[in-house]
Amino acid sequence: MKLAADLQAFAALIGHDFKRPEILIRAVTHASISSPTRDDNERLEFLGDRVLGLVMAEALLEADRNASEGQLAPRFNALVRKETCADVARQINLGDVLKLGRSEMISGGRRKEALLADAMEAVIAAVYRDAGFDAAKALVLRLWGDRINRVEADARDAKTSLQEWAQARGQTPPAYVELSRKGPDHAPIFTIEVQLSSGQTAIATAGSKRHAEQAAAKALLEKVQSE
Structure with missing residues (x-):
């Protein structure tokens, strides 16, 4: 062959x-x-x-x-x-x-x-x-x-790092909320918001839910670490 x-x-x-x-x-x-x-x-x-x-x-x-x-x-x-x-x-x-x-x-x-x-x-x-x-x-x-x-x-993915940051400060684990899903089934675009119990949030968009969650976690982690 x-x-x-x-x-x-x-x-x-x-x-x-x-x-x-x-x-x-x-x-x-x-x-x-x-x-x-x-x-x-x-x-x-x-x-x-x-x-x-x-x-x-x-x-x-x-x-x-x-x-x-x-x-x-x-x-x-x-x-x-x-x-x-x-x-x-x-x-x-x-x-x-x-x-x-x-x-x-x-x-x-x-x-x-x-x-x-x-x-x-x-x-x-x-x-x-x-x-x-x-x-x-x-x-x-x-x-x-x-x-x-x-x-x-x-x-050391961002979701794990953010959860460890929150738990070290006595907070509950971060919550991830799907704000929207757009596009065709074979190429969806997800918008995810991550929320801390202390009130801080961040939003990210990506071509998979996992990537959007990771991007949102990274953005929020950078925000809280700079405060």
Whole structure:
């Protein structure tokens, strides 16, 4: 089996020459277009999630030999979470080569965060099945790149920091209120307000509820720390 031109270019972009091209084809095939003769990528996604986790656990242990489990866990979560996987997928234009059913294409499936994250994990598994753990590890470290070095800042997310700030002052945890959701289902825009029991608030807008909450928390944290 030979890869189509777009998948050949994609394989070259991620730096892996597939000995078994059918594995890459399966990795980019979404369930919306699967059939009895065409496998989707869900099983590969399951495997890729575990391969990614092992690679990142090893990388974090090597990067900081003195870190405790309590320090490593949030760093690990920041590196393997769906948002990070989707960001890497966008970096390599994975959405452009996905095989989707008509309904998914119409609803903007190539840009959906969850779909991109799942496909990224499937691609990792495809490399693992094609060439073994060392090849998959090299791929992950190459694609995640400087994210591993910057993970400490990413791990200390704004929502956690704001909650710790509030609790240290005897306040209840911050409340997050969705003020609005606009746009089509495949590209919603959320506006979120975060409120402290002491009365301070901040508002932020983003393309996902989580990102809007994080942005609002960051804005409020900067406000209360400057007062």
